Amino acid sequence: MIECNVCHSKLLPPMTTAVSKAYHSNRSKSSKLHALKILLVVGDCMLVGLQPILVHMSKVDGRFKFSPISVNFLTEVTKVIFAIIMVLLQARRQKVGEKPLLSISTFLQEAHNNVLLAVPALLYAINNYLKFIMQLYFNPATVKMLSNLKVLIIAILLKIIMRRRFSVIQWEALALLLIGISVNQLKSLPEGTTALGLPVETGAYLCTLIFVTIPSLASVFNEYALKSQFDTSIYLQNLFLYGYGAIFNFLAIIVTAIIKGPISFDILQGHSKATMFLICNNAAQGILSSFFFKYADTILKKYSSTVATIFTGIASAALFGHTLTMNFILGISIVFISMHQFFSPLAKVKDEGPDGKLEMVDAQDLRLKEASFIDMSAGATEDASHRVGSDERKLLLPT
Incomplete structure (x- = not known):
């Protein structure tokens, strides 16, 4: 039995093994982080549920008067400022003998160790732009439900990249989640509507495919990068992640200015109070997500976002007169059954420890x-x- 475990551990790729050790080490302390996880879920439900509402309020005559890229850039800058403040505060609380956070050597070493964060930063920059595109063709509740399609792709990526194991019941719960989302999606677009200049069927499915795949890759790579360097300060990792994000969005602004002219370089053009609230909400949501990925996991993050669908649907109905159809009610009911099934203690599987032994x-x-x-x-x-x-x-x- 021991020989089999040793052989199995040798078959694991070196990077995957490192992530597995950090991940299991984190899970061993999960009881101490129970209160934090509850706060993360509650905060995520509020912020994620409010996000599509604010995007919808930012539209004028069904269009955006501002550049979505400018909103994403200002969001990343806001998060960078927050990360810098938190790093400075953490450095002041350091004890004698600990590695100084503010030293140049430490910063450069940690930046080198966390260079992989550039990958999710690029994917997030693309995804954050796609969120605005989706808002032009789908109502807020539908956008929120569509984003929950990511959970199945995320589960597959977690199994491949981080060697996460799911029971048969949990896979069935994820399939049930997709069914619930599909029920809500039936006849969500008026007949004859076009998306991105393509027929409804082609355009909607193409947008959905891109909208689901890119953020799923970003979330898994983000969790992978954060947990593979688990000893690094979360605020320092956030500084690197948001710094990369700001750079990518700034490059996008420059490209847009070259194509459309210098007037596109005005990042404050067309902004309103709604967009300012949107920037703050997106920044808080991004910061909260980093804690999810490092101290919890991506699956919990996506399921908590699913709960926000109820808030989004009710709020959009109250504010914009969107109808809560029977499809929406049935879809939400199926989603909640899926959540209960996935997190049921009877659905849990035996995990494989970082040394390859079953526990x-x-x-x-x-x-x-x-x-x-x-x-x-x-x-x-x-x-x-x-x-x-x-x-x-x-x-x-x-x-």
Whole structure:
């Protein structure tokens, strides 16, 4: 058994193994971060739910009077300023003997170690522009539901890149999520509407494919990069990530100015109070996401964003008169069933530790949750006790 584990660990790519160790090390402290995860989920629901509402309010006669790239650039600049302030505050609280954050050698070394953050920064720059394009052709609730399609692609990428393991029940929950989103999407666009100059069917599906794939890659690469350098300060990593993002968006502004003329270089043209709120909301959402990716995981982030769909749908109905159709209600119901199924303690699988050995995931916590579940299901005691029996645990523990 030990030889098999050793052989299996040798088959893992070196970079994947490093990420796996950092990831499992982080998960071993998850009980201490439970309160943080709750705050992240609540904050994410509010910010993500509000984002498409603010984008919709920023439109004038169905169009944007400002450059979406300028909004993205100002958002990245705002996040850079926040990261700098937090790095300075963290440096002041450092103890004697710790590696100084503000030293040039430390900064250059950490910048070299976290150069991979340039990849998600570029993908996010593309995705943030696509968000505005999608808002021109879909109502806010639909955009939010479409973004939840990312969860299945993210799960596949996590399995390939970070070697995450999901149970059959969890894969079924993800499939159920897609069904719920599809139910909501039925007849979401008026007949005859065009998107990007293409027929509805072609344009909508093409936009959806790009809108789903790019941010999924960005999220997984972001989690990969943050957790592979887990010892690096989150604020320093944010500084690198947002710095790259600001550079990419600034380059896009320059290219736009070359194509459309110098007037496009005015990054404040066409902005209003709604866009200023949008910039602050997007900045807060991006900062919150980095904590999700480092201290929680991408799947939890996407499911928490799903909850924001309810807020988005209700708010858009109240503010803009959008109808909450039966498709929307049914879709939301299916999505919640999917969430319950995915995070159910009975759906959890045994994880593989960083050394390649099988170990029980939160065995004590799982046993307690199963006990409460059994109290609600008469006659299931024997099956549950067998599921976490001592004999089975002995077989899973290394010898």
